[in-house]
Amino acid sequence: MSGVSLPGLNAESLRTAGGALAAESARFAARGWMPGTAGNLSVTLDRSPLRLAVTASGLDKGELGASDIVVVDELGEWAADPVSASLTTSLGLARKPSAEAGLHARIAAVTGAGAGIHVHALAAVRAGHRWPEGVELEDLEMLKGIGHSAHGERVVIPVVQNHQDMRVLGDDFERVYRPAADGVAEVPALIVASHGIYAWGADLRQARWHLELTEALLQIALATR
Ligand SMILES: CSC[C@@H](O)[C@@H](O)C(=O)COP(=O)(O)O
Numbered sequence: 001m002s003g004v005s006l007p008g009l010n011a012e013s014l015r016t017a018g019g020a021l022a023a024e025s026a027r028f029a030a031r032g033w034m035p036g037t038a039g040n041l042s043v044t045l046d047r048s049p050l051r052l053a054v055t056a057s058g059l060d061k062g063e064l065g066a067s068d069i070v071v072v073d074e075l076g077e078w079a080a081d082p083v084s085a086s087l088t089t090s091l092g093l094a095r096k097p098s099a100e101a102g103l104h105a106r107i108a109a110v111t112g113a114g115a116g117i118h119v120h121a122l123a124a125v126r127a128g129h130r131w132p133e134g135v136e137l138e139d140l141e142m143l144k145g146i147g148h149s150a151h152g153e154r155v156v157i158p159v160v161q162n163h164q165d166m167r168v169l170g171d172d173f174e175r176v177y178r179p180a181a182d183g184v185a186e187v188p189a190l191i192v193a194s195h196g197i198y199a200w201g202a203d204l205r206q207a208r209w210h211l212e213l214t215e216a217l218l219q220i221a222l223a224t225r
């Protein structure tokens, strides 16, 4: 890994990412979507090789500071290359990544997302339980907010079974993910049954919008069917 080029990885980008992830995390903790230490977030810093800043594992997500992040590789493991290692030391960053960093990394690799958010929101869990083959949504105004049509388009929020091995979850995600094709956008969210939901976007703000809108759409589906 020596001589690896990581233009997105420097003290400033990591301080910015850490501050943004802490602020976003506090928002979702306050909403009750990250009870206790539940939930995790990431931003993509470099693509080739893949490097993400992901929240550290096992911390109260309502109390994160800017240095409570870990630089991880494409497997979601702490990145040991010299640039990442040296920045980890100089900025006092954490070294134990979220237990679910591997799925964040897979989603970033497959979708090209710039940020990902995972929460344990109730409607997502209930919908995954009720519709384990995927949640069909149609004729709802807020579908526009996740890139789809308000009328006449059947949108499926995919559901995968829960697993503690992120390689298994990542493979299952790839099986159900449909990239944008023929003018139809991707669905920027994934329900993990009996667990929670992942949403992603070009940046943290868009990932947040996708998450909030998907959770609201799932609440409507549960309330009306
Ligand atoms: C508090 S139980 C939830 C965890 O097992 C996990 O699902 C989760 O969302 C947070 O894990 P973490 O490793 O702190 O990122």
Ligand SMILES: [Zn+2]
Residues within 6 Å of the ligand: 038, 039, 100, 118, 119, 120, 195, 196
């Ligand atoms: Zn979780």
